[in-house]
Structures are given as structure tokens and as C-alpha cells.
Amino acid sequence: MTRYLLKRVAQAVAVLLAISATAFGLFYAAPSDPARIACGPKCDSAQLAAVRTSMGLDQPIVSQFTDYVGGIVTGRTIADVDGTPIPCPAPCLGYSYTLHQPVLAAIEDRLPVTVSIAVGALAVILVLGVGSGLAAALRRGRPTDRLLSGFNLLGASVQIYFLGYVLQFLLVYSTGLFAPPRYVPFADGPGQWALGLVLPWLVLGFVNAAVYARLTRSQMLETMHHGYVRTARAKGLGTLRSHLKYTARGAAGPLVQLLGLEVGALLGGAFITETVFGLGGVGKLAVDAVTGNDLPTVVGTVLVAAFFVVLFVALADLVVAWLDPRVRLA
Amino acid sequence: MVDAFRRDRVGIASFCVVGFFVVLALAAPLITALYGKNPTEHYGQNGAGLLSPEGLPLLPNGGISAEHWFGIEPGLGRDVLAQLVYGVRTSLLIAGTSAAVVAVIGVVVGVAVGYLSGFVDRAFTFVCNVLLAFPALLFLITLGPVVQTRFVGPGESEPAWMQFLVLVLVFSVFGWVPLAMVLRTVVRSLREREFVEAARALGASRRHIVFRELLPNVWAPVLVHLTLAVPAMVTTEAALSFLGVGVNEPVPDWGRMISRGADVFYDDPTYLVFPGVSLLLFVLAFNLLGDAVRDALDPHTVR
Numbered sequence: 060m061t062r063y064l065l066k067r068v069a070q071a072v073a074v075l076l077a078i079s080a081t082a083f084g085l086f087y088a089a090p091s092d093p094a095r096i097a098c099g100p101k102c103d104s105a106q107l108a109a110v111r112t113s114m115g116l117d118q119p120i121v122s123q124f125t126d127y128v129g130g131i132v133t134g135r136t137i138a139d140v141d142g143t144p145i146p147c148p149a150p151c152l153g154y155s156y157t158l159h160q161p162v163l164a165a166i167e168d169r170l171p172v173t174v175s176i177a178v179g180a181l182a183v184i185l186v187l188g189v190g191s192g193l194a195a196a197l198r199r200g201r202p203t204d205r206l207l208s209g210f211n212l213l214g215a216s217v218q219i220y221f222l223g224y225v226l227q228f229l230l231v232y233s234t235g236l237f238a239p240p241r242y243v244p245f246a247d248g249p250g251q252w253a254l255g256l257v258l259p260w261l262v263l264g265f266v267n268a269a270v271y272a273r274l275t276r277s278q279m280l281e282t283m284h285h286g287y288v289r290t291a292r293a294k295g296l297g298t299l300r301s302h303l304k305y306t307a308r309g310a311a312g313p314l315v316q317l318l319g320l321e322v323g324a325l326l327g328g329a330f331i332t333e334t335v336f337g338l339g340g341v342g343k344l345a346v347d348a349v350t351g352n353d354l355p356t357v358v359g360t361v362l363v364a365a366f367f368v369v370l371f372v373a374l375a376d377l378v379v380a381w382l383d384p385r386v387r388l389a
Numbered sequence: 390m391v392d393a394f395r396r397d398r399v400g401i402a403s404f405c406v407v408g409f410f411v412v413l414a415l416a417a418p419l420i421t422a423l424y425g426k427n428p429t430e431h432y433g434q435n436g437a438g439l440l441s442p443e444g445l446p447l448l449p450n451g452g453i454s455a456e457h458w459f460g461i462e463p464g465l466g467r468d469v470l471a472q473l474v475y476g477v478r479t480s481l482l483i484a485g486t487s488a489a490v491v492a493v494i495g496v497v498v499g500v501a502v503g504y505l506s507g508f509v510d511r512a513f514t515f516v517c518n519v520l521l522a523f524p525a526l527l528f529l530i531t532l533g534p535v536v537q538t539r540f541v542g543p544g545e546s547e548p549a550w551m552q553f554l555v556l557v558l559v560f561s562v563f564g565w566v567p568l569a570m571v572l573r574t575v576v577r578s579l580r581e582r583e584f585v586e587a588a589r590a591l592g593a594s595r596r597h598i599v600f601r602e603l604l605p606n607v608w609a610p611v612l613v614h615l616t617l618a619v620p621a622m623v624t625t626e627a628a629l630s631f632l633g634v635g636v637n638e639p640v641p642d643w644g645r646m647i648s649r650g651a652d653v654f655y656d657d658p659t660y661l662v663f664p665g666v667s668l669l670l671f672v673l674a675f676n677l678l679g680d681a682v683r684d685a686l687d688p689h690t691v692r
Contacts, residue, residue, distance in 0.1 A: 070518070077519045085532075218649055218675040220623055220631045221665035224654050232655055320521075327524050331628055346632055349531050357531050364524035375457070382489065 067376065071369045072081060076128070083124050110156070127153065137161075151353035157348075161274045162359035165344060167231025170243045172340035176263065176332060177325035179256055183264020184222070184271055184321070187214075189314065191268070197302065199280065207272065215269035223262050223335035228385060230258065240336040259336045267321065274317060278310035285309060312379045320368065321374025327364025393685040400681025406674035414477040421475070426460075426468040426477040428641045432461060440466050459663050462646075463653045469663055475641035476664065477669050480671075483553055483636075484622040487560035488615050494565040496611060499572025500603055504580060507621065513573070517566050518640045529625065530634050532559050549640050560622050568614045572607055579606055609686040616682050620675035627668060643668055 111117050117127070129135065134149035145154060145161070191211065195204045231236045240258050243251040283289065283306050291301040301304040328342030341360060348356035392402055421427055440446060444464040453460045456554035488591035504512045536555045579585060580603070586603050630644025633649075640643075643664040650661030666670065 073515070074518050074522050077515075081523075082528075178526065212676060216676055217622075217669055218647075218665070218672075220628065220644075220651070221661070221668065223571065224661055225401055225665070227655060228658055245561055257450075275568055323522075324524070327527065330526055330632065334632060343680070345527050346530060350633060361527055361531070364527055365522050368522045368524070 063388055064379075066385050067373050068155055068376060074369055075365060078365045079128065079358075079362050080124060081143070082358050083127060084120070098285060101123070107204055132224045152359035155348075155353055155356045155359075157351055157353040158356065162356050165356060166341055166359060166363055169290030169339055169341050169344050170250050171335075172338055173326060173328055173342065175242065175245065175252065176259055176329050176338065176340060177322065179253070180263040180267070180325060180329070180332075181318075183260050184318075187264055188268035188271025189275050192272040192309070193279060194271065195276045196279035196283070197299075199276075208276075211269040211272040214265045215268075218268060219262055219266050220335055221333065222266065223259075225260060226262060227336070240338065242338050242340075258340065259329075259332050262335075263332045266341055271314065276309070278313060282306045282310040282356045306345075308382055315378050315382065319373075319378075321373040323368030323371035324364075326367040326371075328360065391685075392682060397681045397685065399677055400403060400685065403677035403681060405650045406670065407678050410477055410671055410674070411481065413474055414481045417474045417478050421471045424470065426457070428467060428471040429639050430467065431465045432457070432468055433571075435466075440464075446659075448553055450466060458530055459632075460659050462649065463657045464649070468661065469646075471639070472641040472646060473643070473667055474662060476643040476646065476667075479636055479640055480623045480626060481644050483556050483560070483626050484619045487557045487564060487622050488619050490557065490561040491564035491568060491618060492611060493571060494561065495614075496566030496604075497609065498565065499569035500576050500599060500607060502569065503573040503576025504599060504603065506577070509575075513569070517570060519628075520566045523563070526625070526628070527564075529559050529629055530632060538691045549636070552636055553641075556629070559626070564618060564622070568611065571610050573689070575607055576603055577608055579603055613679060613683045613686060616675065616679035616685060620672040620679075623675075624668065624672060 099360060124133070129152035130147065130149070130153070133146055134148060134151045136144045137147050137151075137154040147154060147161045147163075148253040150163065152166075154160075155162050155165055155185070158165050188211075191207045195207045199206050227240070231239050235257055238254050241255040243255050245252045279302070283302065285306075287309070288305045291305045292298070296304070326341075328340055328345055330342035330346055332338070332344060333340045333342040341363070344356065345364075347353075348360065426432070440461070440463070444466075446461050446463060446466075447459075448454055457468050457470070459473065462472065498513070502510055532555065536551070585598060585602050588598055593602070599641060608687040627642075627644030627647065628636055630642045631648045633648065637645055639642075646664040647661060650657075651663065654661050
């Protein structure tokens with residue numbers, strides 16, 4: 060197991076390095092002068108040169124990259140536009156000259172919003188997606204199955220940037236049934252927190268649930284006919300209990316892996332949902348950074364998003380190994 | 390296989406809807422000529438009595454009239470129906486071209502890796518891991534502006550064909566991975582089958598095995614993958630335009646219509662509803678068609 064773990068960690072680090080190198084090369088190699096963008100239009104040539112030095116743009120690209128990666132491990136000091144040194148402790152993801160704060164701090168400020176959206180959306184996905192997939196598999200071919208698959212097909216086809224506005228119009232603007240979507244920190248009251256986010260949760264969850272419903276249903280149907288489930292039923296275990304205890308466990312592998320990918324992607328920022336509902340999370344930060352040409356923030360958000368994906372995919376692999384002895388022993 | 394598809398009523402219906410959209414895209418100039426409007430003219434600003442001073446349509450329901458069947462755009466006052474019809478063109482052109490590129494790269498890489506294995510397989514797995522962990526949407530959002538600063542001088546506007554090319558490029562870079570992964574698995578199991586073994590025993594060359602024995606057996610998964618990939622690309626393209634980094638004015642585009650519609654949604658909801666519902670129908674039909682194709686091609690599917 061230790062060997063497996065070590066191998067998995069080494070793999071994850073290699074993937075992250077490759078991603079950071081690609082993102083870094085792509086965005087810093089573009090001939091638009093990052094120093095000029097960072098410095099602003101009122102910058103004289105001396106200031107520009109200072110910014111260029113502090114951003115390390117006078118160095119060759121390879122040493123810029125090693126500095127950047129070094130900063131992630133050990134932290135470093137970056138000079139602001141006017142030359143004041145700014146400490147950027149490890150893990151340092153660079154300094155945003157647009158926001159005037161280290162990129163990691165900017166992301167940390169907005170992470171609670173994104174995590175809140177992700178947690179609720181995940182709950183909706185589990186209930187709606189996995190739940191309806193289970194129900195459809197147990198009621199295969201009956202009206203319940205058809206109804207659920209129709210409902211999920213609608214979810215797979217509708218777009219957040221359409222459904223989000225329609226629901227806001229119908230439920231918030233016209234009838235006032237729901238409070239306008241907004242973010243209230245969890246610490247200020249869990250009720251307010253949930254009320255402000257319930258609409259984004261439902262929309263994001265509904266749109267993503269279809270994949271899980273379909274996968275759950277087909278996995279369950281496939282596993283149901285395995286010998287060990289038949290044995291459990293032959294020994295007198297009830298239908299529902301045998302399916303939940305044995306079939307579900309055997310069927311969970313691909314689901315857990317997909318969920319790991321989903322959690323990682325959600326934590327990297329829900330770009331469209333945040334834009335539609337006007338919530339200032341990491342996704343909004345990334346979109347704003349792109350439109351505002353804030354390169355350090357762009358690279359930083361790409362890296363953080365990739366980190367979450369790699370982390371949760373690896374965790375999902377571990378969970379799968381724990382759930383299914385066939386994987387562990389292979 | 391065609392017989393199995395013919396028995397599927399939902400499949401036939403979705404095929405017709407998809408066909409309808411394709412005809413719309415191909416015949417867009419003809420349709421708008423018959424209808425007597427074009428997608429770029431600012432009817433609302435040029436003709437009196439269509440837009441209020443605030444730029445909202447005066448007639449109810451987004452300015453629907455005998456003249457403008459689906460109403461007019463708030464602000465510029467362009468014809469919604471003409472924009473929608475040309476919007477299908479934009480979507481299908483980008484998604485279709487990307488799907489073709491994805492098919493070629495996916496088949497070549499998937500079949501090659503599945504057949505060769507060994508070191509090539511390990512390298513492939515690593516590349517897949519990298520590309521799958523990549524925040525693809527964020528990357529798509531960022532790449533457009535980067536290409537723009539690289540190839541377009543300051544002050545110039547980006548030509549439409551370059552935006553198309555960038556979108557096709559990024560869709561292809563990420564799109565071939567899942568297809569190649571599927572084909573790798575398919576080819577790996579085909580490789581061990583008797584007919585390939587028989588060909589090998591008869592002294593067939595590697596080339597013969599790949600082109601004559603393996604390739605003819607992978608088109609079914611490719612077809613299923615592509616029918617489901619096209620709507621995914623269309624919605625991603627619309628999402629990019631919605632976020633403001635997709636296709637620019639004046640090329641008609643559904644995502645940008647939705648983005649504009651979102652700005653004025655509380656005053657003029659009609660302008661968002663038309664592109665939104667069109668996109669929903671389009672994607673729904675493609676998803677149903679993809680399911681029908683899969684069922685027709687694979688008799689083992691559990692239904």
C-alpha cells in the first residue's frame with residue numbers, strides 16, 4: 060500500500076508540474092508585455108524597468124519558471140510597482156499587480172464562496188443523480204424509470220446560463236418565492252447561508268446530476284447479476300438490503316472516480332454559475348483576471364484548479380481501493 | 390443496424406430535429422432572403438416605432454410582429470429570427486469542424502496506442518492524466534485572448550476566421566482524449582480476438598492488421614462519441630460567448646445572444662427565451678440521437 064501511495068503522489072506531482080509549465084509558458088510567452096499591463100498606463104520607463112525586474116521578466120523563461128516553482132515550495136519576496144518588497148510566503152503563486160495582493164491571498168478570499176457552492180451542488184448531485192439512478196435501477200422498465208430518465212435527460216440538455224436566469228425571473232423577480240441569490244458566510248448563520256445559495260445549488264446540481272443517474276443505473280444493473288449478489292439474496296437477505304449492501308458497493312467504483320473529478324472541478328470555480336448568479340467566487344476571479352489581462356492571477360487560478368482535480372482524483376482512487384477488494388488485490 | 394434504428398421512434402424524431410437544424414444552417418441565406426431580413430441590419434434604430442428611447446422593443450413580447458416574427462434585439466434592433474438562423478451556422482460550423490479534427494486525432498492515437506502498448510501506452514496515459522486534470526473551461530476562456538494578443542496588432546480587431554480557428558483548435562486539443570481512451574480499450578480487446586490472430590497467423594503485415602482488421606471495427610464507438618461530442622461543443626462554445634470570450638460581433642451567435650439577453654432580462658425576457666429554448670431543443674435532439682445510435686449499434690446495452 061505504501062508503494063502504491065508513493066507512486067500515486069509522484070504521478071500527481073508530475074502532472075501538476077506539466078500543467079504549470081504549460082500554463083506558464085503559454086501565458087508568459089505571449090508577447091503582450093505583462094509588465095506594462097501590471098504597471099498601468101501612467102507608468103514611466105524607470106518604473107516599467109523596475110516592474111520587469113520584480114516580475115523576473117528580464118530573466119530567461121526557464122529561470123522564471125524555476126523561480127515560480129521555487130516560490131511555491133519555499134516562498135519568495137516580490138517587489139511591488141513602486142519597489143516596496145512584498146513577502147509572499149510558501150506556497151507563493153505570484154503577486155497580482157491588478158488586485159495588489161498575492162494571488163494565493165486573492166484566491167483564499169474567494170474560496171469560501173466556491174466551497175459553499177460546491178458543497179450544496181454536490182449534495183444535490185448525490186440525491187438527484189445517484190438517488191434517482193438507484194431508484195431507476197430497482198424499478199427498471201417501469202414508469203418510475205422512464206419518468207426519471209426523461210427528467211435527467213432534460214437536466215443533461217438544459218444550460219445553466221439559460222435555466223439560471225429563467226428560475227431567477229420566475230422564482231425571485233416575479234413571485235418572490237426565493238430570496239435573491241447572495242453569499243452569506245456560514246459563520247453568520249447557516250440558515251441565511253443556505254437560503255442565499257439554494258437556487259445556485261439546485262441549478263448546478265440538476266444540470267450535472269444526469270451523468271450520475273445514468274452511470275448509477277447502468278452500474279447497478281450490471282452488478283445486480285453478479286454471483287455474490289445472488290448468493291446474498293439466496294441466503295435470505297431482502298431485495299433492498301442486498302442491493303444496498305452488496306450491489307451498491309460493487310457498483311460504486313466508477314461513480315466514486317467521477318465524483319472525485321467533479322469535486323475537484325467544482326472547487327476550481329464554477330465559472331458560469333458564479334457569473335449567472337452574481338457570486339464572487341474563484342470562478343469569477345478567474346474570468347475577471349482573463350478579461351482584465353491579470354496574468355499572475357490567471358496562472359494561479361489554473362494551478363489551484365488543477366491541484367484540486369489531481370488531489371480529488373487521487374483520493375477517489377484510494378476510496379475505490381478501499382471499497383472494492385478486487386481493485387486492492389489486483 | 391439501420392433496421393434497429395428505424396424501429397426506434399424517439400431516434401427517428403430526434404434525427405428529424407437534428408436534420409432540421411442542419412438544413413437551417415445550410416440554407417440560412419435562402420431562408421433569410423425569403424423572410425426578407427438579414428441578421429446584421431439595425432432595423433430598430435433605422436425604422437421608427439420599434440424601439441423605445443431606452444432601447445427596449447415597444448411592441449409586447451420583445452417586439453414580435455408580422456414584420457419581425459421572433460421580435461427584435463434590444464439596443465441595436467436586429468431581427469431575432471435572422472440572428473437565430475445564422476447562429477445555427479456558427480455553432481454547427483465550429484462544432485462540426487472540431488468533431489472532424491477530434492475524430493481523426495482520436496482514431497489515429499487511440500488505435501495506435503491500443504495496438505502498440507508498452508512505452509507508448511505509458512506516455513499516452515501520462516498525457517491523458519495531464520489533459521484531464523487541466524481545468525479545460527478555464528483554459529478555453531484564457532486561450533482566446535492570448536492568441537489574440539499574439540497574432541493581432543493593438544487596435545486591430547480579430548478577424549472572424551481566426552476566432553473560429555482558435556475555438557476549433559482548443560476543442561480539438563481537449564476533445565480527442567476521451568475518444569482515444571475509448572478506442573484504446575476497444576482496440577486492446579479486438580487485438581486479442583481470433584480474427585486478428587488468424588490474420589497474424591496467415592502472415593499479414595502490421596499495416597494490414599491495423600487498416601483492414603482493426604479500423605473497420607472501431608467506427609461504431611467513434612460514431613456514438615461524435616454524436617454526443619457535437620452538442621457538448623456547441624454548448625461549450627455558447628458558454629464561452631456567454632462569458633464574453635467566444636465569437637465576437639457581428640457574427641451571429643447563440644451564446645452572445647443569451648449573454649445580451651441576460652443583461653436586459655427583467656425588462657425584455659423574450660430576447661433570452663428564443664436562443665435559450667433553441668439551444669435546449671438542439672442539445673436535447675442531439676442527446677436523444679446519440680442514445681438511439683448507441684442502442685442501435687450495441688445490442689448489449691442494458692435498457
